[in-house]
Amino acid sequence: MTNTYKDWLEAELQETLDEDMELELEDAVLSAEIRRIYRSHHPDQMDRKTYFHELLRLQSELIRLQDWVSHHQEKVVVIFEGRDSAGKGGAIKRITQRLNPRVARVVALPAPSDREKTQWYFQRYVPHLPAGGEIVLFDRSWYNRAGVERVMGFAGEDQVEQFFQDVPEFERMLVRSGIRLVKYWFSVTDEEQQMRFQIRIHDPLKQWKLSPMDLQSRIRWEAYTKAKEDMFERTNIPEAPWYIVPGNDKKRARLNCIDHLLGLIPYGDVPHEEVLLPDRVFNPDYEREVLPRELYVPQKY
Numbered sequence: 643m644t645n646t647y648k649d650w651l652e653a654e655l656q657e658t659l660d661e662d663m664e665l666e667l668e669d670a671v672l673s674a675e676i677r678r679i680y681r682s683h684h685p686d687q688m689d690r691k692t693y694f695h696e697l698l699r700l701q702s703e704l705i706r707l708q709d710w711v712s713h714h715q716e717k718v719v720v721i722f723e724g725r726d727s728a729g730k731g732g733a734i735k736r737i738t739q740r741l742n743p744r745v746a747r748v749v750a751l752p753a754p755s756d757r758e759k760t761q762w763y764f765q766r767y768v769p770h771l772p773a774g775g776e777i778v779l780f781d782r783s784w785y786n787r788a789g790v791e792r793v794m795g796f797a798g799e800d801q802v803e804q805f806f807q808d809v810p811e812f813e814r815m816l817v818r819s820g821i822r823l824v825k826y827w828f829s830v831t832d833e834e835q836q837m838r839f840q841i842r843i844h845d846p847l848k849q850w851k852l853s854p855m856d857l858q859s860r861i862r863w864e865a866y867t868k869a870k871e872d873m874f875e876r877t878n879i880p881e882a883p884w885y886i887v888p889g890n891d892k893k894r895a896r897l898n899c900i901d902h903l904l905g906l907i908p909y910g911d912v913p914h915e916e917v918l919l920p921d922r923v924f925n926p927d928y929e930r931e932v933l934p935r936e937l938y939v940p941q942k943y
Contacts, residue, residue, distance in 0.1 A: 683837060688893045700900045701740045708745050708777065710909035715774030717821045720903065721783045724828030725866070726856045727838040729889040733828070733896045734779055737903070741777075750781035763787060763805060764812055771821065784809065788873040790855060793865045806876040813882045823882045824906055826899060827870070828889040832863060 681687075711718055720737075722730040738746050749770045758766045764784055772778045787805040791797040797805075816823050830838075839860065859866060878884045885902065889895045 683833075684891070687891070693893045693897070696897050697736060697900075700897060700904065701736070703904050704737060704741060704900065706911065707904060707907060707909045708741050709912050709914075710907075711777055712742075712745050712775045713912035716907075717772040717774060717819075718777040718907065719772060719780065719816065719821050719823050720777070721780045721785070721823070721825045722828065723782060723785050723789070723826065724887075724889065725830045725835055726859045727835050727842070728828035728830040729887075729892050729895050730781060730826075730828050732892055733826075733887075733899050734781055736896050737779065737900060745775065746777040746779065748779045748781055763801075763808070771816070784812075785873065785877075788877070789866065789869055792869050793862050794855065794858065806872075809877050810879050813877075813879065817881045822907060824903060825882055825884050826887055827874075827884055828887045828895065830889045834890045835863075836860070 710716070722734060724730050734748055738748060749767075751766065751770075754766060767780075767784050770778060770780075784805075787797055787802060788809075792799075792802045813823055839856070874884055887895050887899050887902075
């Protein structure tokens with residue numbers, strides 16, 4: 643590691659610590675009792691400074707990956723699946739936090755409309771696939787059919803079986819077209835999910851994260867487990883294998899996922915034109931207009 647890089651890393655760590663802390667807290671305002679209970683169940687938490695130092699280092703590598711994807715017109719799809727509250731969203735936030743949204747974008751589709759329900763199942767996902775130079779992260783994907791749709795009865799067993807027959811070939815087609823397809827499953831234990839749901843219930847800034855489907859997932863834990871096992875057995879193909887991320891420790895899960903993703907793609911440095919700030923052009927005849935005070939946002943802070 644060069645001195646220049648070390649200096650940048652330390653400066654960036656100091657400059658953006660507050661921003662990262664906000665993400666880490668996720669707007670949580672937990673009661674002292676909930677915080678005490680959570681910490682008692684997680685005694686071996688990673689030191690915050692170590693976590694942020696590693697996160698920044700990995701995010702700097704993600705920027706190199708982004709530049710490589712853009713320069714070589716690569717196409718990358720990363721699928722995030724897993725138990726509710728297992729940490730998919732937090733990992734996606736950290737991956738995209740410093741990337742260019744024109745290169746890396748997140749797709750999180752709502753429930754299908756009546757029209758979409760009559761389409762070929764994969765049709766609603768195809769328009770969101772990347773063009774050259776793009777990275778697409780699916781926050782849940784076509785695997786809804788193997789999970790929530792199957793367990794909740796939104797899809798019949800004949801539809802599920804058709805999905806299992808179709809999805810391996812669909813993914814092979816994507817890979818043959820030049821798409822790099824990566825599939826992550828975030829795993830969390832029964833006890834840990836219970837605790838995270840309780841936190842969401844008691845935190846008014848997190849209650850929006852609890853949907854009726856989330857609550858049903860507690861009741862149907864074993865049904866989801868069986869569906870997951872069937873999904874792995876039927877869709878873990880050499881061209882697009884599943885990778886499991888243990889999610890009980892959120893910080894380590896994020897770092898391990900990012901590090902693993904970087905290791906799957908043979909990115910490298912690409913040429914960059916030197917960026918020079920041009921001189922400001924001054925016009926001696928220009929006089930700036932005085933704008934009305936009501937146009938300005940009130941300075942309350």
